Amino acid sequence: MIHYLDNAATSRVLPAAAEAAVHMMREEFGNPSSLHKMGIEAARVLKDSREAVAAVLGGTPAETYFTSGGTESINTAIFGAARKNRHAGRHIVTTAIEHAATLNACRRLESEGFEVTYVQPTADGHILAENMENAMREDTILVSCMLVNNEVGTVLPVAEIGRALKRKNPSALFHVDAVQGLFRLPLTPKKWNCDLLSVSGHKIGAPKGIGALYMKRDVRLAPYIVGGGQESGFRSGTEPMPQIAAFTAACRERAAQMDEDVAHVAMLKDYLTEQVNAKFDFVQWNGQGDVPHVVNLSLPGCKSEVMLRVLESKNVFVSAGSACSKGKESPVLRAMGLDKKRIDSALRISFAPFNTKEDVDALLEGLEAGVRMLRR
Ligand code: PLP
Numbered sequence: 001m002i003h004y005l006d007n008a009a010t011s012r013v014l015p016a017a018a019e020a021a022v023h024m025m026r027e028e029f030g031n032p033s034s035l036h037k038m039g040i041e042a043a044r045v046l047k048d049s050r051e052a053v054a055a056v057l058g059g060t061p062a063e064t065y066f067t068s069g070g071t072e073s074i075n076t077a078i079f080g081a082a083r084k085n086r087h088a089g090r091h092i093v094t095t096a097i098e099h100a101a102t103l104n105a106c107r108r109l110e111s112e113g114f115e116v117t118y119v120q121p122t123a124d125g126h127i128l129a130e131n132m133e134n135a136m137r138e139d140t141i142l143v144s145c146m147l148v149n150n151e152v153g154t155v156l157p158v159a160e161i162g163r164a165l166k167r168k169n170p171s172a173l174f175h176v177d178a179v180q181g182l183f184r185l186p187l188t189p190k191k192w193n194c195d196l197l198s199v200s201g202h203k204i205g206a207p208k209g210i211g212a213l214y215m216k217r218d219v220r221l222a223p224y225i226v227g228g229g230q231e232s233g234f235r236s237g238t239e240p241m242p243q244i245a246a247f248t249a250a251c252r253e254r255a256a257q258m259d260e261d262v263a264h265v266a267m268l269k270d271y272l273t274e275q276v277n278a279k280f281d282f283v284q285w286n287g288q289g290d291v292p293h294v295v296n297l298s299l300p301g302c303k304s305e306v307m308l309r310v311l312e313s314k315n316v317f318v319s320a321g322s323a324c325s326k327g328k329e330s331p332v333l334r335a336m337g338l339d340k341k342r343i344d345s346a347l348r349i350s351f352a353p354f355n356t357k358e359d360v361d362a363l364l365e366g367l368e369a370g371v372r373m374l375r376r
Contacts, residue, residue, distance in 0.1 A: 003359040014205035017246035043344040049248040069211040070179040070200030071101040073110035078105040079195040080221030089139030125152040125287030147181035152287025153294030156243035162193030206250040210243035261353040266292040310370040
């Protein structure tokens, strides 16, 4: 039996999502742009899917575009917004704890002559709205930040940030990377003064390779991918109907169960916290996780890579940080100012609704074995 506790990296596909994908691959496999009956059927599924996903993102179907995932959605928003508004200014505000999809898009824009301010987090992984506001200037054309941090689970004050931006600079665009927030918190882009919002399917029980972008009605960006004019000309490419149908099925299931899921995951986090505090009095908690599905802790003296191997030998799967950083030192923990020993022993545990107390017990057993071995 496996104990998979790395759901912020990716998660298991829900049965309903897998069935929806297989159905679209095997039965309703037409191209939504085809004019015959098979195409019309696929187009109907696409329309239904867009309506369902739009409701989840807090927008209308016309404001909802399917992409190949979180990264494409974020790149589309950031490059599109920067290039569209370059005549108005060259300054962008983001944070030092963003996902690589945002940080590397910003770095590329710097090489194209844009100036980027990276707002630093507090020692507990929070981004203060006032620091974001102080970074905004007259020539700021874009603010991009995440809703929930993928390594420490902090929630960013997006409503305050959006309000401050529109007060200071109404024509600047506000993009929110909500990849780790989907089905952990309600998404309300209109309340947040948010123009663009990105989500990804594989964090919520859909397959990899599908995501979406909310783009507010009056915002128009140049398309990032051009071709056959699908997605109202904004994102060309034959629509990946199996992924779209699977994402929609996952959204429907997760939306219907969101409150129970959040309560269940919160129970698991409380149990883990209580047990870890009781067993390892030297534990250091990294960041004040505001959402329960991401927990980050350090057991100084127990190197993450070695601990991961000990846990893996017991079929327990967690990570040392973001999957994209692949063993490199976490830029998020470094930005929080944590010392090297603490960063080197950091573990990220991330829950999905399918996890159980038995998974936590298996993790605790693995950690005890690791600590006995590594802290002799
Ligand atoms: N943003 C955050 C906060 C993430 O955790 C991830 C996932 O790794 C992404 C963006 C990228 O999403 P995707 O893997 O769908 O490209």
